[in-house]
Amino acid sequence: MVTLTINGREHELDVPDNMPLLWALRDIVGLRGTKFGCGIAECGACTVHLDGAATRACITPVSAVQGREVTTIEAMADDAVGQRVQAAWLDLGVAQCGYCQGGQIMNATALLKTTPEPDTQDIVDAMAGNLCRCGTYNRILAAIERASGKEASS
Amino acid sequence: MSYANDRLLLANVSRRGLLKGLVGGSALLLAARWDLGLASETAQFGAGAMPGGWVDDPNVFIHIDSDGGVTIINNRAEMGQGIRTSLVMVAADELGADWDRVRAQQANADQDKYGNQNTDGSRSMRHWYDPMRRAAAAARIMLEQAAAQQWEVPVHEVRAEIHKVVHSPTGRELGFGALAQAARDLDVPGRDALVLKSDSELRFIGKESGLINGELVSAHPKAIDGEDIVSGQAVFGADVDLEDTLYAVVARPPVYGARVKRVDDGEALKVPGVRKTLRIEGTGQPAAFNPLGGVAVVASNTWAAMEGRRALEIEWDMAPAGDNADYTSDPYRESLEAAAQSPGKVIRQTGDVEAALEDADTRVSATYYMPHMAQSPMEPPVAIVRIRDGKAEAWAPVQNPRATREGIAQRLGIDKESVTVHQTLLGGGFGRKSKPDFVTEAAAVAREFEGQPVKLQWSREDDIQHAYFHAVSVDHLEAGLDADGKAIAWRHRTLSPSIASLFAPDPKHKGEFELGMGFNTMPFSIPAIRLENPPAPAHVRIGWFRSVYNLPHAWAIQSFAHEMAMAAGRDHRDYVLELLGPDREVHNLTVGDGWNYGEDPDLYPIDTARMRRVIERATEEAGWGRETGKGRGLGLAFHHSFVSYTAIVFEVEVSDEGELTIHRADIAFDCGPQANPERIRSQLEGACVMGIGIALQSEVTFKDGVAQQDNFDSYLIPRMPDAPRVVRVHLIDNPDDAMGGVGEPGLPPVAPALCNAIFAATGKRIRRLPVGDQLTG
Known part of the structure; x- marks a missing residue:
């Protein structure tokens, strides 16, 4: 048994210690906004916040997150920064297929919490681990600038 | 064969010489069957020449509730190109619907009802723009006729505005919702009676909006799936929630055409959560959209299935692969x-x-x-199939719903009417999901678990190595x-x-x-x-x-x-x-x-x-x-x-x-x-x-x-x-x-x-x- 705190709620899970948080979220808890893309922390589709820090759930065993706060994309609507990021995403029509965008938003929100006014290079560096096969990178960048209060770059 | 009743006419393919590169009559059959988008019996070109053709019946595509909610059916796969927004917007614009009261509903696989659904070849808008405008224009005219009847005035005195019909001489108004029931009972007007809106009457079609070269010049009508996507609520292939789901992964032959010679699943079955392993027969070469074969591991969650697969010992028979095993x-x-x-x-x-x-x-x-x-779409291939009482139901991110339905039917030896395919959002397609091999694979596993949904997940390794x-x-x-x-x-x-x-x-x-x-x-x-x-x-x-x-x-x-x-x-x-x-x-x-x-x-x-x-x-x-x-x-x-x-x-x-x-x-x-x-x-x-x-x-x-x-x-x-x-x-x-x-x-x-x-x-x-x-x- 492991006890996880996810989006402020405690969950008791009967899973092996080495089960990645991703699969515990998706298959056991039933929170499916966190996506599977690679399983080796190369794509960022599974990004969640662990005590506020962007973390790849696909390589993080549940044993490593006991006693810590796990936050997923489903909770971003209740997060002040997350709301701004989501609104900017919608304003700029960022998403194409949308599969990676939950992870992108989680990563972007974590960035803005530590660096409220990032410059372009800060954003590019922070987002380099999040793949988007549709190629929406410039809109992601513009949306992060918009959420940070800076205007979209031209 | 069951395809004889479909709208494919092989003679047409042959006459037009479209498949010169293919060898022999059986090749023509196969190619046509798999919906290469090449033939029909009535039209030689365009949407009408596609298997299933086009449909412009408003009763198929447009539903208006009595509370005024407008549901527009989208019959094309949404894989990031935005067709669920764009095509629905085309219909909503012609209809005159308030965009905030429009929702999209995804069509199940049914080309007899919805026309061609094979989403490839960059065809969706160029083949469906006209039919969707006609369907919406017909619905608008039916609403106008219903209002005219209710007011007992000539129909030329009424006109549809945004989400309502107005009688200009008296200023009376009725909302789309209030007219919906009466409009539904009317005959659909003939195509020659349809007058489409002029460009100046359109609100969305052809209008620039949103982010243009880095600058947000105007708000754009909200994307149909936008809010679901940014809040983690959008339903992709692996996100369908069904009770009692089993989870499967498959170990596939490393070389195209190879087969399982021997498998030892002793260690795999010891992995906590693993229920069963089973062989999936491949169909050899050419594979078409059929599974490659291999060994499936079925478990109570995806991770257990993956761990179980890691523990399998499989000896592969390379002989059926022929010189593919020398391919360098x-x-x-x-x-x-x-x-x-x-x-x-x-x-x-x-x-x-x-x-x-x-x-x-x-x-x-x-x-x-x-x-x-x-292609490596961010969402690797994945499908859920449940087989119950001789019928199969699938939930899958597929570009080609018809081939998906027929692939399942063929694999299970049932007719396609016994197969329902629900099309989820696609986490990217790029052609990979034109081939529904992964859904047929899930069906091959699910047939062993009567009544239980089986979610078959490809890993990224599976996706890249078996593309x-x-x-x-x-x-x-x-x-x-x-x-x-x-x-x-x-x-x-x-x-x-x-x-x-x-x-x-x-x-x-x-x-x-x-x-x-x-x-x-x-x-x-x-x-x-x-x-x-x-x-x-x-x-x-x-x-x-x-x-x-x-x-x-x-x-x-x-x-x-x-x-x-x-x-x-x-x-x-x-x-x-x-x-x-x-x-x-x-x-x-x-x-x-x-x-x-x-x-x-x-x-x-x-x-x-x-x-x-x-x-x-x-x-x-x-x-x-x-x-x-x-x-x-x-x-x-x-x-x-x-x-x-x-x-x-x-x-x-x-x-x-x-x-x-x-x-x-x-x-x-x-x-x-x-x-x-x-x-x-x-x-x-x-x-x-x-x-x-x-x-x-x-x-x-x-x-x-x-x-x-x-x-x-x-x-x-x-x-x-x-x-x-x-x-x-x-x-x-x-x-x-x-x-x-x-x-x-x-x-x-x-x-x-x-x-x-x-x-x-x-x-x-x-x-x-x-x-x-x-x-x-």
Whole structure:
């Protein structure tokens, strides 16, 4: 048994210690906004916040997150920064297929919490681990600038 | 066979000669069955020629509730191109619906009811724009008639406004919801009674909105799935929540055609959560859309299934794979390069190329290589299937619902009416999800678990190693220039394994639907032309990848035209405009192309004036001809594909150490009328990024038949730092021509434009993709 705190709620899970948080979220808890893309922390589709820090759930065993706060994309609507990021995403029509965008938003929100006014290079560096096969990178960048209060770059 | 009742007419396929490259009658059957988009019994071209054709019945597509909620059925796969927003918006605009009260509902797989649902070939908007407008116009007229009846006034005195019908003389109003029931009982007006809205009456169609070249110029109507996506609520293939779900993964043969010889599942069954292992029979070669076979591990969650698979001990029988087990990329490339030195099957011929080459003052020759690639949508293949009481129900992210339904039916030995396919959102498609092998796999597992849903998940390793790979290609070109540098001879030999090898004994030659992707449709005006297609065998599953054979053809032709310009000492743009020759319409049949993306050549000729205009626009916007400074350069390429026209100019910088920076892209695009410019821009922006990956990074190589890349640490695709910060899209205002494709035509010119820019910056010629470390090595 492991006890996880996810989006402020405690969950008791009967899973092996080495089960990645991703699969515990998706298959056991039933929170499916966190996506599977690679399983080796190369794509960022599974990004969640662990005590506020962007973390790849696909390589993080549940044993490593006991006693810590796990936050997923489903909770971003209740997060002040997350709301701004989501609104900017919608304003700029960022998403194409949308599969990676939950992870992108989680990563972007974590960035803005530590660096409220990032410059372009800060954003590019922070987002380099999040793949988007549709190629929406410039809109992601513009949306992060918009959420940070800076205007979209031209 | 059960397909006899379908709307495919094999004689039509044969008569039109669309599958010349395929061998034998059974090949025709297979190809037609698998919905290559080639035939129908009634129409020769366009939407009507697609299996299932089009439907414009408002009762099929538009439902209005008594509370005024409007539901519009979307019958095309949503994979990021935005069709669920764009096509629904087309109908909502014509209907006059309030966008905030419109919802989209995804059609299940049923081509008899919904018309063609095979979402590929950049066809959705150009085939469904007219039917959806007609369906919506008919619904609007029915609402007006219902209001007129209720008010007992002549119908010409009423008119529909936004979400209501108004009687002008008296100012009376009734909402769509209040009229819905009465309207539903009326006869659908005939097509000749429909009057579509004029452009000035439209609110959404053709209107620019949203983010334009980095600037938010206006709000755009909200995307149908936008809020669900940003809040993690959107339902992709793996997100369907069904009680009692079992989870499965499959260990597949490492080489195409190999089979399981022996399996020891003792350790796998000890993994906590693992329930069962079972063999899945493959169907051998050609695989079509059938499973590759292997061993499935079924468990109580995905992780347990993956752990169980790791613990399997499988001995593979390589004998059925034949020489696929010897397939190694470097020697294969060398064999194609050697074959390119000899004449091949002649595809198109004008004048005497050999004599013209002899007469030439200057000869230019080059060989280009493009490797295998995997589509690798961010959502790996995944499907859920539940079989109960002889009926199957599937939830899957598929581009081709009909093939999905028939694949399941065939595998289970039931009729297609007993199979329901729910189409989820696709986390990217790019051609991978045109092949529903993964859904049939899930059905093969689910039949062992009566009544229980089985979710079959592919890992990224599965996805990359068992893709339907983009065809590897060698293109060898030779040109002769006269004393003034003018082209007098063009000889092009193209070699790639054919997608037809999926469905029939390997033809080793490209089919017309492959050659027609920019090879025989090459529009240059040169007196002597010979196009040849020497043989190239397939050793892996070859399949559609966004833009398909346009990729190697554009890469080779556009790179070579640049080489010719340099050999002639000419400006590249001036030279290619001269190669294009005088403005004219090239009828496809005159260049040996009977395919033309399925469209009527009279409506969709290759229009060199449109090509010229995108070249001029992209180069003007990019500031062509300006001094760029040391280590910087501009590169141009252009291409006609999916009956649209694209030109791209890149500005790049290469440091002394060989580090490449892409500063800017200017993309000019002409697809004729634009339904939703906002999503057209996003498609072109995205294609630019994907194309940069094709140019610089992406390659799958094989050794002894086994893919050597298996995840995003070895199979590289673009990341945010790889994309240019400035990507400008310039849409050509052209409402007068017929509507063209959008999803794919942005991709083919990217790689050659980038490599031409690299040449301009460095003088280094790239003839082999990806660029990789060629600039630093």
